[in-house]
Amino acid sequence: METPKRRSWAEPYKIKVVEPLKMTSREDRKRALEEAGYNTFLLKSEDVYIDLLTDSGTSAMSDYQWAGMMLGDEAYAGSRNYYNLERAVQTYYGYKYLVPTHQGRGAEHIISQILIKPGTYIPGNMYFTTTRLHQELAGGKFVDVIIDEAHDPAAEHPFKGNVDLNKLDALVKKVGADKIPYITVGVTVNMAGGQPVSMANLKEVRAYCQKHGIRVVYDATRAVENAYFIKTREKGYADTSIAAILKEMCSYSDACTMSGKKDALVNIGGFLALNEWDVFEEARNMVVVYEGLHTYGGLAGRDMEAMARGIEESVQEDHIRARIGQVEYVGEKLLALGVPIVVPVGGHAIFLDAKAFLPHLKQIEFPAQTLAAELYLESGIRSMERGIVSAGRNKETGDHYYPKLELVRLTFPRRVYTQAHCDVTVEAVAEVFARRNSIKGLKMVYEPKYLRFFQARFEKI
Ligand SMILES: Cc1ncc(COP(=O)(O)O)c(C=O)c1O
Secondary structure, eight states: OOOTTOOOOOOSSOOOOOOOOOOOOHHHHHHHHHHTTTOGGGSOGGGOSEEOSOSSSOOOOOHHHHHHHTTOOOOSSSOHHHHHHHHHHHHHTOOSEEEEESSHHHHHHHHHHHHOOTTOEEEESSOOHHHHHHHHHTTOEEEEOBOGGGGOTTOOOTTTTOBOHHHHHHHHHHHOGGGOOEEEEESSBGGGTSBOOOHHHHHHHHHHHHHHTOEEEEEOTTHHHHHHHHHHHSTTOTTSOHHHHHHHHHHTOSEEEEETTSTTOOSSOEEEEESOHHHHHHHHHHHHHHTOOTTTTTOOHHHHHHHHHHHHHHTOHHHHHHHHHHHHHHHHHHHHTTOOBOSSOOSSEEEEEHHHHSTTSOGGGOHHHHHHHHHHHHHSEEOEEESHHHHOBOTTTOOBOOOSOOEEEEEOOTTOOOHHHHHHHHHHHHHHHHTGGGOOOEEEEEOOSSSGGGTOEEEEO
16 A cells, blocks of 8 residues: 555564574673774674664565575576566666676776776765775775765755765866766765755756766665655655656766665675676676676675565665654654754664764764764664774875764664664663763774774773
8 A cells, every 4th residue: 555645654564584682781791892892893793782783784685585585596607687687777777787796895896997097086975985995996086075064964954965066166177077087976975974965966967077078976875765865855756756766866877886785675785787888898897807707796696686676675665765764763762862963864874973972072082983882882782983983094194084074873774673672772872872971982902904994993091
């Protein structure tokens, strides 16, 4: 039954299989946290009660997807599941050519290596960790061209992910369009708080880039969530289906990289999708070196089938309303308690504003890392730092990047947790908020070379 006017986000599914969770004591959690060097990425999953680390690869698959897993055609070449996935990508995203990859960063690697030459610039609407690193490894320099509001957690803008055309134009004037192989447009923007880009902005970016001969490459990881925000916030789209909005969005780009582990409801998988034959040919050749043959790209046939079916489910109106409705539910409760969070609430997560939550800590005392650790200690809920640790270091100066946003991300896996889990989460955050003035910061005692947030270790100051 279609119920588009209903406000409730009640789950449009019922539970068929359950996975028991372990309850831990504060003492257990204190020990686990010390062993993990105060880095939630280094906790063992069995020590976690509610896992809001990420929505990546953590979705619950449907019975339809699991049934598809049994239909895996594990032929080395030409698996029928590849063709099913190709059809799903063409139908729902609208690109002509598909290169499957083991996950999103596999696609980022390939497109970066093909299009980026040393000394070129890649503008983007805020960086994403793996995307920027692959651009840098290919010799490019990332330049942030997102609107200013995106860097202000309290700025209420319905499309905080929008590209600032003036910033883009300033870059083009400074370095020349021939030094810009493409622009990356994240839909939605993870690091800004899961914030969407409007259709109007996507059109403007397209028109500007066409004029200057610059390709547009989307990071389509959460494009379906972006489509939902266009439907609910942008004039003229209320009666358009999510599927139609998604396809229109993609029509303003040349290619996309995709982590299937988010919108597409699978535990592993990704792809690069393109419209240009020449670039596709090169990508199809390169994938053989790094991922696997071009008809499996590092995935089993069954994984491609699950992703093809997940794409189909991801654009269903009831699904996406419930998915984003759950996140909004938690956001509204936290706002009512006066907890500082990024507003408006984004698609996949609640982002606690750690600078406002722990104003007595300097950024170099890692407020967001500290807050994520305290939330785990309080409740067994695992979240993630998205601040100075995630931002890493400037390759040229060696100094930390000091991002304006210092956030803790409470990320909701799709179709996994119940409303009671949401309520426990709100209570736990409120408890840490009540004792926030007594919380001390951290110092970093181990720092790996790449993507340090995954493996860095800390001690209490
Ligand atoms: C916006 C965005 N882009 C790219 C990626 C990378 O995808 P993957 O983890 O599948 O390599 C992620 C993953 O978290 C993401 O959130």
